[in-house]
Amino acid sequence: MDRIAAMNAFVRVVEAGTFVKAADTLDVPNATVTRLIQRLEADLKVRLLHRTTRSVTVTPEGAIYYERVVRLLAELADIESSTSHALRKPSGRIHVDAPTAIGTLVLMPALADFYRAYPDVEIELDLGNRRTDLVAEGIDCAIRAGEVDEQFLVARQIGSFGFTTCAAPAFLDAHGTPVSPEQLRDLPTVGMAPSRGGRPLSFQFSYDDQTGDFALNHRLVVDDTNAYLAAGLASLGIIQAPTYSVRDAIAAGKLVPLLEDWQQRTNALHVIYAPNRYLSAKVRVFIDWIVELFEQDEQLRRQ
Template sequence: MDRITAMNAFVRVVEAGTFTKAADTLDVPNATVTRLIQGLEEDLKVRLLHRTTRSVTVTPEGASYYERVVRLLADLADIESSTRMSQGKPVGKVRVEAPAAIGSMVIVPALADFYRQYPDVEVELGVSNRRTDVVAEGVDCAIRAGEVVEQQMVTRRIGLFRFTTCTSPAFLKACRTPATPEELRSCPTVGMVSARTGRAMDFRFSNGDGTSVDITLEHRLVVNDTNSYVAAGVAGLGFIQAPSYAVGDALKAGTLVSLLEEWKTPDIAVNVLYAPNRYLSAKVRVFIDWTIALFDRHESLRLS
């Protein structure tokens, strides 16, 4: 039995909570993970996990073993990482999760630059508006826009953005231009579904004296994807309030025009997060550093 492979499988089972999820994150058959854990228990002559048809729980001996194995695997990763970094060659797969809009509009268009710098690193990018369980799903790092609810994760702020209220020039000519946020109530609008609540988000504003206004609107169209949302604005279906980084190109091209600019929207933080009990390997570190630099170059996302 490969002891290191078995230890890694054991850690993944504990963190994922099931053999099936652990097998998925390791990209091996479920039977392989079962065989590795059984071999580990036989070799150690101790039960590490309690198994039922529905769940897996850790025995007291397993919990103690887990804490030590995590540190040992981190030390081994440190050794490998230091060696590879000394050669300037981070290698391997990095599993990343990002919001759909940031993934498709910011990260993917710039990935050619990352591969030029790190040709031996493979990026597996999951783009979704759902909240991924980073530990259970074996994700190396996740990019989050807005509030971070995972309190136990290591979190690093990498960017900020605001929302821009806009529509197409043709629509603006045909519709009375609202002078205040309240006047949007009598205008056709398009709503964006919140991944957290499953409902259309309010339009949010804040003027120069700090007054905040949240406007709940009756939309003529509601979508759950930022690309479709921006397309609806460009198509003249109504007023939209979209992330600044998502509409920057359309504003420059003139296919969208902004309004209510004196009413700013609150800053939305973008963070990268990862599990605290996992060593930040060279491949993950260079991806995070590259992402930070990418956001810093982006006029609608940089922190300063």
């Protein structure tokens, strides 16, 4: 039996909660995970997991074994990633999750530079606005906007971004230009929902240390940042979008910033990863790269 493979399978089952999810994250058949766990229990002469048709729970002995195995696997990963060859020439596939706008407008234009520096690293990049389960879905690291509320995850702030309220020139010609946030209630606006079926984010403004949220009756609500920008460009309404996502359109005169005397909200950006997965060389160099990438951007650097 490959003891390291069996230990890794056991840890994934505990973290994912099912054999099926663990097998998916390891990219092996479910039967392989089952066989590894069975052989591990037979070799140790102790039951590590309680199995039912609906769930998998850890036995008291399994919980103790899990804590020790996690530390051992972390040490082994540390040894591997700290070798001169691994640090000099990291290789392999990493699975990264990021918001759509960050992936499209920030990561994609710069990835060629990353590949020139690390040609043997492969990236599987998932873009979307849903909250993914890093452990269950086998994601090595994720970029998250806003607060990180999963207490078991390690979060490192890599940047921050502000919002800009804006509209297309044709829209302003037809409807007029608001001079205060209150006037937005009488104008067509577009809302952005953080997830499908979720409540649209309020427009937020602050002035003289006073902050106000404006829950508006939007004529259109979308749950995708690319669609949100497209709606603004199409003169469908006023939008309040991440500044980095509209800066090119503003520079080109396709959108006009509004209410600039009122400060608009800011969000932190974090890279997150599970604490029980020591950062391998390939993941470490990717995180170091995005930290530098965001630091070089005046509108995304950490505040």
